[in-house]
Amino acid sequence: MKVIVIGGGPAGMMSAIRAAENGAEVILFEKNNRLGKKLSITGKGRCNITNSAEISEVVKNIPGNGKFLYSALKNFSTADTINFFENLGLQTKIERGGRIFPKSDNAGDVIEILEKKLNLLGVKIKLNSRVTEIFANNNKIRGVEVDKKFFEADKIILATGGKSYPATGSTGDGFIFAKKLGHTITEILPALVPLEIEEDFVKILQGLSLKNIRVTLNADNKKISEIFGEMLFTHFGVSGPIILTLSRTVARLLFEKKFVELLINLKPALTAEQLNLRILRDFEKFKHKIIKNALVELLPQKLIEIILDLAYIDENKKVDEITKIERLQLVKILQNLSLTVTKTRPIDEAIVTAGGISVKEINPATMESKIIKNLFIVGEVADIDGFTGGFNLQAAWAMGNAAGNFSGK
Numbered sequence: 131m132k133v134i135v136i137g138g139g140p141a142g143m144m145s146a147i148r149a150a151e152n153g154a155e156v157i158l159f160e161k162n163n164r165l166g167k168k169l170s171i172t173g174k175g176r177c178n179i180t181n182s183a184e185i186s187e188v189v190k191n192i193p194g195n196g197k198f199l200y201s202a203l204k205n206f207s208t209a210d211t212i213n214f215f216e217n218l219g220l221q222t223k224i225e226r227g228g229r230i231f232p233k234s235d236n237a238g239d240v241i242e243i244l245e246k247k248l249n250l251l252g253v254k255i256k257l258n259s260r261v262t263e264i265f266a267n268n269n270k271i272r273g274v275e276v277d278k279k280f281f282e283a284d285k286i287i288l289a290t291g292g293k294s295y296p297a298t299g300s301t302g303d304g305f306i307f308a309k310k311l312g313h314t315i316t317e318i319l320p321a322l323v324p325l326e327i328e329e330d331f332v333k334i335l336q337g338l339s340l341k342n343i344r345v346t347l348n349a350d351n352k353k354i355s356e357i358f359g360e361m362l363f364t365h366f367g368v369s370g371p372i373i374l375t376l377s378r379t380v381a382r383l384l385f386e387k388k389f390v391e392l393l394i395n396l397k398p399a400l401t402a403e404q405l406n407l408r409i410l411r412d413f414e415k416f417k418h419k420i421i422k423n424a425l426v427e428l429l430p431q432k433l434i435e436i437i438l439d440l441a442y443i444d445e446n447k448k449v450d451e452i453t454k455i456e457r458l459q460l461v462k463i464l465q466n467l468s469l470t471v472t473k474t475r476p477i478d479e480a481i482v483t484a485g486g487i488s489v490k491e492i493n494p495a496t497m498e499s500k501i502i503k504n505l506f507i508v509g510e511v512a513d514i515d516g517f518t519g520g521f522n523l524q525a526a527w528a529m530g531n532a533a534g535n536f537s538g539k
Contacts, residue, residue, distance in 0.1 A: 131153065131154040131155065131284050131285070131538065131539075132154070132155050132157075132282060132283050132284045132285075133146075133149045133154040133155070133156045133157075133283065133284065133285045133286070133287065133537050133538060134156075134157050134158075134159065134273070134274055134281060134283040134285070134286045134287070135149070135156060135157070135158040135159070135286075135287045135289060136159050136261045136264075136274065136286065136287065136288050136289060136290055136304070136307075137159075137160065137288070137289035137290040137291060137299075137304070137509070137511075138158055138159075138160030138162070138165035138166060138255070138257075138289075139165075139166060139167075139168055139169060139289060139291055139299075139300075139509060139510075139526070140166070140169050140509065140523055140526040140527060140530065141289040141508040141509030141510075141526040141527070141529050141530040141533075142158060142160075142287065142289030142508070142509070142530065143158070143165060143166065143244045143245075143248065143530070144244075144508075144526065144527050144530025144531055144534060145287040145289060145506070145508055145530040145531075145533045145534040145537070146158045146248055146251075146253045146287075146534065147244070147247055147248060147251060147253070147530075147534060148530065148531055148533075148534025148535045148538060149285075149287070149533075149534040149535075149537050149538035150248070150251035150252060150253050150534075150538070151251060151534075151538065152534070152535060152537075152538025152539055153538060154285075154537065154538040156251075156252075156253045156254065156538075157253070157254045157256060157281065157283075158248070158253055158254070158255050158256065159256045159259045159260075159261050159274070159276055160255065160256065160257050160258075160259065160299075161258065161259060161260035161261075161299055162257065162258070162298070162299045163257055163258050164241075164257065165241060165244070165245055165248075165255065165257075166237075166240070166241035166244065166245075167298040167299055168291065168295055168298035168299070168300060169237060169240065169241055169523075170237045170238060170241060171237070171295070171298070172237060172523065173229075173231065173237065175236070175237050176231050176232070176235045176236070176237060177231065177232060177236070177237030177239075177240045177523075178229050178230065178231055178518075178519065178520040178523065179211060179212075179215060179222070179230050179231065179232065179240060179520060179523055179527075180208045180211040180212065180230045180520040180523060180524040180527070181208055181227070181228045181229055181230060181519050181520035181521060181524060182208060182212075182224055182228035182229075182230060183208060183228050184208075185200065185203045185204065185207060185208075188203060188208060188516075188521055188524055189203070191516050191517045191519060191521040192514065192515070192516035192517070192521050192522075192525060193378060193379075193515070193516070193517070194321070194378070194484050194485075194513060194514050194515035194516065195489045195512075195513055195514050196514075196516065198489040198492075198494050198514065199494070199514065199525055199528060199529070200494070201494045201495045201532070202494065202495075202497070202525075202528040202529055202531065202532045203524075203528050205528070205531065205532060205535075206527060206528040206531035206532070207528075208230070208520075208524055210531075211230075211524060211527050211528075212230060214527070215232075215240070215243065218243045218244075218246075218247055219243060220232055220239060220240065220243050221233040221234070227519055228519070228520075229519050229520050230520055256276070259276050259277065260276065260277075260303075261274045261275065261276050261303070261307075262275050262276065262278075263275040263307075264286060264288075264307045264310075264311060264505070265280075266311055266502050266505070269312075269501065269502055269503060270502065270503040270504060271283060271284070271285060271286050271502060271503065271504040271505050273286075274286065284504060285504040285505075285506065285537040286504065286505050286506065287497075287506040287507075287508060287530075287533050287534070287537055288304050288307065288308065288505065288506065288507050288508070288511055289304075289508045289509045289511065289530070290303045290304030290307070290509075290511050291304070291483075291509060291510045291511060292318070292482065292483025292485075292486060292510035292511060292515075293305075293318055293477050293478070293483050294320065294321075294323075294477055294478065294479075294480040294481060294482055294483045294510075295478065295480075295481075296478045297478075300483070300510070302318070304486075304487070304511035305318065305486065305487070305511065308487045308507070308511070311499075311501065311502050311505065312501045312502070313487050313488065313491055313499070313501055313502075314487070314488040314490075314491060315485070315486065315487060315488070316485045316486060316487075316488055316513045317385065317485045318477070318483060318484070318485040318486065319378075319381040319382060319385060319474075319477070319483075319484045319485050320377070320381055320474050320475070320476070320477040320479070320480030320483070320484065321377060321378040321381065321480055321481070321482045321483065321484035321515045322374045322375075322377060322378070322480055322481035322482050322515075322517070322518060323374065323377045323381070323474045323475050323477070323479060323480035323481065324364060324366070324367060324368065324369035324373060324374070324377070324474070324475045324479065325367050325368050325369075325373055325376075325377060325380060325392075325471050325473075325474055325475070326366050326367040326471070326472050326473045326474070326475065327366070327367035327368060327392075327469045327470060327471060327472065328469075328470040328471075328472050329469055329470060331436045331439075332363050332364070332365075332366070332367055332368065332469070333365055334432065334436065335363035335432050335433065335436070336363055336364055336365045337362075337363065337364075338362070338363045338430055338432050338433070339360065339361070339362045339363075339370065340360065340361050340362075340363075340370075340394070340396065340430075341359075341360045342358070342359075342360075342398070342399070343358070343359070343360070343361065343372075343394055343395060343396055343398060344356060344357070344358045344394075344395040344398035345357055345358075345361065345372055345373075345376065345392050345393070345394055345395075346392070346393040346395070347376050347379060347380065347390070347391075347392060348390070348391045348392075348393060349383045349388040349389065349390055349391075350388050350389050351389070351391075354379060354383070355376065355379060357372045357375060357376060358372070358398065359371050359372040359375075360372060361373050361394075366475070367469075367471075367472075368392070368469065371518065374481070374517075374518060375517050375518070376392075377474060377480075378484050378515065380471055380474060381474050381484060382484075384471065384473060384474065389470075390470070390471040391468055391469065391470055391471065392468070392469040392471060393466050393467065393468055393469075394466075394467040394468075394469065395464075395465045395466065395467075396429070396433075396464050396465065396467060397464055397465060398465075402461050402462075402465060405461050405464060405465065406457065406458065406461050408428070409428070409457060409460065409461065410457075412424055412425065412427060412428055413449045413450075413452065413457075416449055417449050417450050418448075418449070418450075419448070419449055420445070420446050420447060420448055420449070421438060421443060421444075421445060421446075421447050421448070421449055421452060422434050422435060422438060422445040422446070424449045425437070425438075428464075429464075437460070437463055437464065437467070438460075440463045440467070441456065441459045441460045441462075441463045442456075442459065443456050443459070443460065481518070481522075482510060482515045482516070482522055483510055483515065484513075484515045485513055486510065486511055486512050486513040486514070487507050487511055487512045487513060488513055489512060489513050489514065492507050492512060495532065495536075496532055496533070496536040497529055497532045497533035497536070498533075498536060498537075504537075506533035506536070506537050507533075508526070508529040508530050508532075508533045509525075509526045509529060509530070510522070510526070512529070514529070
């Protein structure tokens with residue numbers, strides 16, 4: 131049984147390992163000069179290999195067709211992922227939010243251990259080898275073309291990745307192959323990506339991190355979702371954990387030409403009445419100062435002048451001259467700081483790709499194409515994407531496990 135794996139990322143490497151363990155003769159083609167190039171930058175170079183969450187929770191954290199993965203995750207759960215790596219000699223640790231990392235905090239160790247396993251199993255790894263064509267006859271796989279040479283295969287596993295981080299090799303090749311073979315490619319959009327903001331004041335706030343805030347996502351003035359956590363201002367707009375989580379939905383809304391707005395509640399733990407009382411206490415404490423110097427305990431310095439400007443309050447006005455109407459307007463702005471989203475950052479800055487080969491055309495138990503016999507589709511090239519926290523990698527391991535097991539037989 132000859133199996134060709136196209137792509138040496140996490141899904142590709144897992145597929146190759148499982149296929150070889152099942153006795154197949156495996157060739158892995160990788161167009162980069164090393165395996166796992168994108169894997170090496172995940173988790174800020176630490177590699178968040180999975181999450182300790184139960185299957186139902188993993189599925190919830192994969193908004194891009196997570197339910198499709200139920201079968202694959204039952205056969206290769208997060209616990210199985212941890213055991214798999216620990217059996218290979220990689221020690222792991224658990225961190226906040228159930229995120230699992232190698233104890234060494236080094237993504238290179240994950241790649242090294244996978245590469246060692248591939249070599250032990252006799253997988254032929256062909257680096258700097260770009261597949262340019264997949265051949266099929268009568269809807270059945272025949273082989274691939276690499277450097278104008280034909281390589282015959284009984285089965286092919288497509289693990290080329292999406293379109294995010296093209297410098298790592300994810301340039302959308304798999305979408306082209308799949309489309310030529312008759313597959314449907316759903317709209318390709320960036321996910322886990324920073325957002326660009328219309329308001330100029332974000333440039334002044336560049337580098338400011340806000341913690342314990344609540345952000346409401348509105349589209350055409352209708353509430354879509356709400357999230358609590360941490361965000362960061364940049365020279366172009368906003369980033370940080372909660373922004374990345376919202377970005378998949380934002381990308382879809384912008385694609386649909388909706389007016390997209392973020393409403394930031396800087397003091398979500400307080401009601402409007404409680405916040406008003408808090409401001410009154412600060413005003414009493416700083417009653418002899420001007421207003422911009424009376425908010426130093428309430429807000430980060432960078433935000434004060436901007437908030438006052440948005441509330442139409444003169445920053446040099448004395449505290450005891452602030453009217454009740456002005457104070458209530460200040461409360462309103464503090465709990466409804468509006469940012470207009472103009473676009474996402476480009477897809478090549480996205481952590482993952484939303485969209486891809488339609489999962490309706492993939493067998494969820496085996497990852498085999500329903501259109502082309504003996505073609506298996508795994509990883510980000512499929513229309514699968516999750517939130518940060520190890521969920522995207524868990525999807526890759528589980529899909530690779532399924533495809534490798536079934537293609538190797």
